[in-house]
Amino acid sequence: MAPPAVLRELALALAAALAVLGSLLCIAWKVWTRGTGTGTGWDGWWERELRELRDRQPPGHALDWRQVLVLGLDGAGKSSVLHYICSQTAREHMAPTQGFNWAQLSVEGLEMDLLEVGGSQNLRAYWPDYLSEAHVLVFVVDSVDRSRLLTARQELHTLLAAEPRLPLVVLANKQDQSDALSAAELQEELALHTLSGERELFLLPTSATWASLSTATSVLHVKSLLITLLSQP
Numbered sequence: 001m002a003p004p005a006v007l008r009e010l011a012l013a014l015a016a017a018l019a020v021l022g023s024l025l026c027i028a029w030k031v032w033t034r035g036t037g038t039g040t041g042w043d044g045w046w047e048r049e050l051r052e053l054r055d056r057q058p059p060g061h062a063l064d065w066r067q068v069l070v071l072g073l074d075g076a077g078k079s080s081v082l083h084y085i086c087s088q089t090a091r092e093h094m095a096p097t098q099g100f101n102w103a104q105l106s107v108e109g110l111e112m113d114l115l116e117v118g119g120s121q122n123l124r125a126y127w128p129d130y131l132s133e134a135h136v137l138v139f140v141v142d143s144v145d146r147s148r149l150l151t152a153r154q155e156l157h158t159l160l161a162a163e164p165r166l167p168l169v170v171l172a173n174k175q176d177q178s179d180a181l182s183a184a185e186l187q188e189e190l191a192l193h194t195l196s197g198e199r200e201l202f203l204l205p206t207s208a209t210w211a212s213l214s215t216a217t218s219v220l221h222v223k224s225l226l227i228t229l230l231s232q233p
């Protein structure tokens with residue numbers, strides 16, 4: 001009769017072998033079935049898995065995901081606003097965005113992705129590609145840059161023509177500057193009154209500077225507005 005220690009080791013080895021075999025069978029099953037759904041390839045498979053995982057979450061635990069798309073001409077202050085919203089601190093110098101800038105906020109049961117696409121002319125061609133995923137468009141305008149207001153207006157109206165219902169938040173930024181146009185003047189310049197009445201539309205005067213943190217033009221009001229807008233069912 002074998003001693004109990006040897007039996008224990010044999011039993012452990014057998015259990016480990018069964019576990020490995022089980023994992024291999026499971027992987028084989030996933031590989032076998034991955035091509036049978038609507039998507040093909042690993043990307044589609046992972047997306048389906050993620051979707052199923054989200055659907056399996058009990059009520060109250062579901063990830064409430066929202067995307068905020070932040071656009072506007074180069075230098076308008078998009079990155080500064082994002083930085084301010086996410087960190088409640090201002091940065092002295094902000095480098096131009098070469099491509100994309102992305103931040104995530106978890107607030108009041110919301111997972112909020114804030115996606116900035118750079119505003120330089122070569123990047124503006126990519127702006128429309130991001131509209132369909134967005135739940136809100138934040139369009140940042142430099143209230144001092146009078147010479148490019150017409151360009152800002154044209155870019156904004158072109159974008160909105162493709163998405164007649166997308167909620168819009170226009171930020172009249174750099175209000176700390178003495179020569180800044182007021183929000184009312186910008187409303188005229190950007191022809192916001194011509195936009196469809198179906199769209200939720202907000203125009204906020206903002207300033208992404210330290211000194212403005214506790215003033216009426218604080219960027220933190222934007223954060224509150226976004227939370228309210230995106231919390232709607």
Ligand SMILES: Nc1nc2c(ncn2[C@@H]2O[C@H](COP(=O)(O)OP(=O)(O)OP(=O)(O)O)[C@@H](O)[C@H]2O)c(=O)[nH]1
Nearest residue numbers: 074075076077078079080094096097119174207208
């Ligand atoms: N005075 C003042 N300056 C600001 C304000 N917001 C941004 N700036 C400055 O404006 C410049 C451009 O700001 P960014 O945040 O980089 O602008 P952007 O829209 O992200 O530009 P791109 O990434 O090139 O598309 C930086 O020097 C900022 O410090 C503001 O409210 N007031």
Ligand SMILES: [Mg+2]
Nearest residue numbers: 078079096097
């Ligand atoms: Mg930027």
